[in-house]
Amino acid sequence: MPTVLRAKGYRFSFYSYDLREPIHVHVTKDGHEAKVWMQPTAVAWNRGFRDHQIREVMEILESNRQLIETTWNERSGN
Numbered sequence: 001m002p003t004v005l006r007a008k009g010y011r012f013s014f015y016s017y018d019l020r021e022p023i024h025v026h027v028t029k030d031g032h033e034a035k036v037w038m039q040p041t042a043v044a045w046n047r048g049f050r051d052h053q054i055r056e057v058m059e060i061l062e063s064n065r066q067l068i069e070t071t072w073n074e075r076s077g078n
Contacts, residue, residue: 019076
């Protein structure tokens with residue numbers, strides 16, 4: 001599971017076998033995890049993050065959208 005980004009204690013990554021799905025990241029921190037779609041940015045599921053943490057995650061993702069999408073496309077061969 002390649003790590004794309006680390007910010008504010010969050011780890012943003014994706015699974016290689018997920019590369020056939022639309023662009024998304026898995027976010028982990030302190031035993032919590034969420035899956036977030038990138039186009040459009042939306043939470044697919046959330047296991048344990050509070051609302052303020054999800055807002056923080058979304059801000060980080062918006063600020064790093066280009067990096068995430070470029071890395072995804074390089075890994076998936078698009």
